[in-house]
Amino acid sequence: MAKFEALLEDEDNIFGGTPKSKYWDFNSQVSKDLAEDEFDKIVEKIAVMEVMLAEHYDINSLDKMIKSYAVQNMSEVEDMKKSVYMELAGSLLERLND
Template sequence: MSKYDVLFEDEDDIFGGSPQSKYWDIATQVSEDLYRYDFDEIMTKIAVMEKMLMQQHGEEELDRIVESYAIMNQSEIENHKKSLYMEYAGRLIYKISD
């Protein structure tokens, strides 16, 4: 995102803005219980992935491996983060409509 993108962002446009900004727009509008439940699901997923990686690489190596991978694959990671923000924003919207 360039430093000028925010100047052209329409706050009322659900498709405008970055995936990150839209996720937080939605997350701050849902009930606290729904947000806490969804956040707990995200933390569970992270915990499972960490445990799986620790089994393969060991707990002490995990942080070094993750940091190294993030540095070597910055654009891929940024694109995936955007995708995850959109996925989780969609999940919040879907849960609101239930």
Template sequence: MSVFNDWLSEDEDDIFMGSPKSKFFDVSREASQDIVEEEIDKIIEKVAVLEMLLSEGKDENFDINTVIKQYLFDNEEKVNAVKKGLYVEFTGEIICRLDS
């Protein structure tokens, strides 16, 4: 597990490895535009569902962006760790589709 954690916390400027974010964009630039568009559509769909779940039962004055900003402010380190993991997941999804 420590190897995985090391990879997620690697130096953003490491020219040999790069960050999960940089690898995602490297892969997305090299993959078929159709594959990348379909995977980004899945990401947007996931965000839409999460927004709907978070907003469920709230009144019309509920501002989801304020809730998200406050949560990020309170949990920035944890959010960044999950964000890196999601970059890895989404990169893997694109790579898996390249063989099909």
């Protein structure tokens, strides 16, 4: 299960908002360079995952497979998205103190 499951039980009260809204709150408070660096890390992670998937599946059908999986596993995907937003928000918050 997602790393931050306990924090997500009542998503309307997490630090005054949802994981998604908290990420964007923090993102708007950091410098442009820091925000771009963190975004680049996200893009790199996606690229790595796509390369890994391409080792096992046809690269041209990955988007269709991903969308199909998301529809079939909507609840799990939403929980993971919340966890990822919390992780990303934590990364921004941590770097604010650097």
